[in-house]
Structure formats: structure tokens, C-alpha cells
Amino acid sequence: MTQTSQETVIGRITSVFGVKGWLKVYSYTDPKEGILDYPDWTLVLDGKRISAKLEEGRRQGQGIVVRLKGIDDREVARSYAGADVLVSTAELPELPSGEYYWYQLEGLDVFTVSGECLGKVHHLMETGSNDVVVVRATSGSIDQRERLIPYLPDQVVQQVDLDQGRMVVDWDPEF
Numbered sequence: 001m002t003q004t005s006q007e008t009v010i011g012r013i014t015s016v017f018g019v020k021g022w023l024k025v026y027s028y029t030d031p032k033e034g035i036l037d038y039p040d041w042t043l044v045l046d047g048k049r050i051s052a053k054l055e056e057g058r059r060q061g062q063g064i065v066v067r068l069k070g071i072d073d074r075e076v077a078r079s080y081a082g083a084d085v086l087v088s089t090a091e092l093p094e095l096p097s098g099e100y101y102w103y104q105l106e107g108l109d110v111f112t113v114s115g116e117c118l119g120k121v122h123h124l125m126e127t128g129s130n131d132v133v134v135v136r137a138t139s140g141s142i143d144q145r146e147r148l149i150p151y152l153p154d155q156v157v158q159q160v161d162l163d164q165g166r167m168v169v170d171w172d173p174e175f
Contacts, residue, residue: 007042008092008103011035011085017065021072023080025057025064033059036066038087045083098153100160102131108167110135110149113158116173117141124151133157133167142173 011027027035036057043050057066071077092101102124110118110133122136131151137144149171150156159168 006089006103007086008089008101009084009086010038011064013043013080013083013085014063015081016074016077017060019074020067021074021077022065022067023071023077024060025066025085027064032064035064035085038091040087040091041068042086043080043083044086045080050080050083100162104162105133105160105167108160108162108165109138109140110167110169112173113168113170118147118149118169118171118173121167122146133169147171147175 010029011025014024014026016022017024025035027033029035029037036054039054041052041054043052053069055067055069057064068080071080089101089103095101105121106123108121110121112118117138117140119135119137119141122134125132125134133149133151135147135149137146149169156169156171157167158170159166161167
């Protein structure tokens with residue numbers, strides 16, 4: 001199921017770095033340097049899409065700094081702060097069986113092991129100890145609550161079926 005036109009966010013440009021047009025990037029990849037493996041970026045800022053080419057980049061402290069083709073001035077670079085960094089999902093490496101990219105889980109219908117619909121995966125967030133699935137209610141869900149469910153495969157998350165568009169969780173609907 002490869003969709004070449006689909007994209008996913010892999011980072012965000014946070015600010016400028018130095019005076020020669022370098023940018024600080026917050027990477028969503030694991031490891032953080034993984035963002036440097038993708039030379040063709042689409043930047044999305046205020047609804048505008050900008051094609052960008054990664055010239056070079058490196059780890060800098062806890063973050064990543066990059067130089068994009070054609071940007072060699074601090075003030076020009078500043079105009080890109082806040083942009084999301086997207087790449088084609090076709091460029092992402094295949095994951096081992098049972099592992100998923102976050103974009104693949106977003107939009108899945110979430111059911112308890114007893115078949116109750118809790119809603120849809122709206123997004124995931126990193127909390128430090130484990131990732132959390134944010135499940136928002138839908139018209140078919142048992143109530144209108146938003147739930148934060150730990151993404152713990154084999155403990156809480158019992159099944160992910162991308163073809164059926166569903167996730168089954170061992171989760172008490174009262175939580």
C-alpha cells in the first residue's frame with residue numbers, strides 16, 4: 001500500500017542558527033539525526049508549501065542544525081522559522097513487522113477488546129516514558145470523551161490492522 005503522494009511531518013524549523021543562514025530544526029525522527037537522511041523537504045508555513053533541498057546538517061547540542069540550498073542569510077533564514085518539515089512517505093524505510101509510523105496510526109478507529117468503539121486516533125504524543133495515543137470521540141463511539149491511551153504494544157495495544165483501519169486496545173472505557 002504505497003502512496004507516493006502522501007507526506008508526513010518529520011520535524012519543525014524552530015529558529016536561526018548563526019549568521020550564515022543555518023536553521024535549528026526539531027526532529028521528530030528516531031534517532032534525531034534521521035531527519036538528515038532526507039534531502040528533499042517540503043516546508044509548510046502559514047499554509048504555503050515551499051520545496052527545499054538539504055545541503056548539509058549536523059547534531060548541535062540536543063538539536064539539529066541545517067543549511068538549506070539557496071539560504072545563506074540570517075534574515076532570509078528567519079522567515080522559515082515555524083515551518084513544518086514534510087517528506088514523502090515513499091521515502092521512509094520499511095519498518096519491521098509490528099512497528100508503525102505515527103502517520104499510519106492516525107485516523108484508525110479504536111475499539112476495546114470487548115468491541116466497544118472509543119473513537120479515532122487523532123494524534124500521538126511523546127511523553128518520555130512511552131508514547132500516548134490521543135483518541136477523540138466519533139459519532140459511533142460509546143461517549144464523547146477524549147482519551148489518552150498509552151501506546152504499549154502487547155500490553156494495552158492488542159492489535160493494529162491498517163487494512164481494516166482499526167486498533168484494538170485492552171482499556172477500560174471508564175478511564
